[in-house]
Amino acid sequence: MPRYIFITGGVVSSLGKGLASAALGALLQARGYKVRLRKLDPYLNVDPGTMSPYQHGEVYVTDDGAETDLDLGHYERFTGVSAHQSDNITTGRIYSEIIERERRGDYLGATVQVIPHVTDAIKNFVLSDAGDVDFVLCEIGGTVGDIEGLPFFEAIRQLGQELGRDNAIFIHVTLLPFIKAAGEMKTKPTQHSVKELRSIGIQPDILLCRCEIPIDPSDKRKIALFCNVPENAVIEGRDASSLYHVPLEYHDQGFDRVVLERFGLGDAPEPDLTIWNGISEAVNNPDGEVTIAVVGKYTVLVDAYKSLLEALNHGGIANGVKVKVKWLDASQFEDDENLVELEDVHAILVPGGFGERGAEGKIAAAKFARERKIPYFGICFGMQMAVIEAARNLAGLDGASSSEFGDPEVPLVGLLTEWVKDNETVRRHVDGDLGGTMRLGAFPASLKDGSKVREIYGQAAIHERHRHRYEVNIAYKEQLEKSGLVFSGLSPDGVLPEIVEYADHPWFIGVQYHPEYKSRPFDPHPLFASFVAAAKDHSRLV
Incomplete structure (x- = not known):
């Protein structure tokens, strides 16, 4: 039976519960244990698929094919x-x-209530499909x-009782603010947060205290005393030099050791x-160092492109450079004069997105990269805009656009209404629900011999994860290829374009899928590793 670790948060949001969970999972793996990580989100959306990135970061x-919270990206990147x-x-x-x-x-006439019906459903989720793992x-x-x-x-709380003290522990992530004017670290927010948690019946076993400066031993003793935890279970969680140094920092603080001791596994091998x-x-x-421009729609919120940013960092790791x-x-590039912003970059990336806003700016960025021979990476929407740019400016298809933007003269990109997933045909309608109706999850693609x-x-052959409603129309393939744009990746049946590239360009690739979802710091995605290498080569030319 797996042992369960429940991670909660207090005082404020954005303390890094997801990163802490991922780092702890990585440390347990490094000791030889098998882990599984899960996220329980209290909001009323069925999933984050219809939420704006400004509300909740990336999906x-x-x-x-699940559309999930961005913390699952942390889990995968840290544990694989x-x-x-x-x-x-x-x-x-x-x-x-x-x-x-x-x-x-199904409830046979019973009154359906939060307790026990909602709580039982949550418990069933936590315990189900755990697989052959040591820790969940x-x-x-x-x-x-x-x-x-x-x-x-x-x-x-109920699970803690039902599983028993040897099979479940509680970790509470909290905040120790430093008040500069007073020159003091304040423990009271942590005390109140733990008091709130204890008032609903949960006594934390370990406190992970986020702070800007080291915790004074006297403050540690105070926290331990008032929060009813051992002093060695008050773990300091300071900001690290990078995300990927966090497991090392937490190990130095004894985080994984205290967790294992709490489970009676203090003799576990060192990681x-x-x-x-x-x-x-x-x-x-x-x-x-290389500079890469990300020309997007949600660039004021970096969390909207969290996996993308991390995949670029992984590409940097693979090439020994900082990205x-x-x-x-993207909207600023609807005015050609603003393209000067792209003059000093070593590569251009246009990520996924939805809607017409910024589309013309992304098309302009693709044209700039093609004409100036700057490495270009178009992902999902970014691929579609690169294809539209080629259609307009190379293939003579005036008015080429996407049906997502209305009723174009040339519907180069159209709504996907039917596709095959797990040997079953999936259909959607123009006026159907938005949630969960995209081409989601891993799909195969066949790559052209001799292509980049x-x-x-x-x-x-590859399998990559998708998240989109619109596809490039295969009917224009021949005309576009005559203009120099190569369709180098297609669905196995040859119907859906997956990858385009230019043979006469140093590095210009567009993909319909999202390769960033499968990149790991210890296993960078090959496209991101190659893209950053191209940026590195281009940096020597400018």
């Missing part, structure tokens, strides 16, 4: 363990399933005291941190 997509549909649950999904069961009469780490979203999180806290030491060294001591990202709003992507991947 992360799993191989099996692929997440599934069953690893992210929301209040909306819980209530949706309960209401469906109530309408079918469950992060509870939000902050203790939030009204929408109460059913989740009650459910894990092999060779990989993490190597990654930290590569990040902290690069041989150079400096220049975030640029075939060389980069080193194989003829």
